[in-house]
Amino acid sequence: MKKTVRVLYFAMLREQRGLGEERIVTGAATAGELYEELRKSHPFTLPRDSLRVAINGDFQTWAAAVRDGDELVLMPPIAGG
């Protein structure tokens, strides 16, 4: 079943995507499937296991379900300090 989600990109992912956020229609069941789907159409170089994902403001695993209306945030390796 197709759903519409908002996706936010940060740092290197934002630059590789060429924008900071977008609304997309996806058939992905999980966050991991969504990233793999996005990798097919965008030049993301970072492997999934080096990233973190948040859904609706909280860290989640790649196995987390994607639901209609969700906000997903794709985050490169953290590098604060």
Next chain:
Amino acid sequence: MPEAERMTFRLTDKAIDASALMEGLRDTGAGACVAFEGRVRDRNDGRRVTALDYEAYAPLAVKEGARILSEAGERFRIAAAACVHRTGSLGPGDVAVWVGVMAGHRGAAFDACRYIIDETKARVPIWKKEHYADGATEWINSAAGGKKAG
């Protein structure tokens, strides 16, 4: 829980005023005051660094930062602690992150300060892009397929 009000994490796009922040933690019951400043270095891996851009996923950064301070309050006997992290463009010598801890005694103050900066660097969603003198740029920890730097 009174400790909660004495534990703050925030992001700022303005210069960090360390002495004002320390004064904000003032506690006459605390005999120890430890502060850490993380500053922008003018070189990294042998390359000359001219600027560093920081960006954060603010809602989650603030939430995770507050969690870290709360953990520090549970693990160590401290009276107050604060952590402030910069966003935006910084130059060499600028303070990128500041941690301050007040405690009855120095052991807990040092331990909590170390805990807060280490956890912040590992867990709070903030990224930095280095600009080098030769015009090149690099996202730290994202090069070479996400290999982690120290």
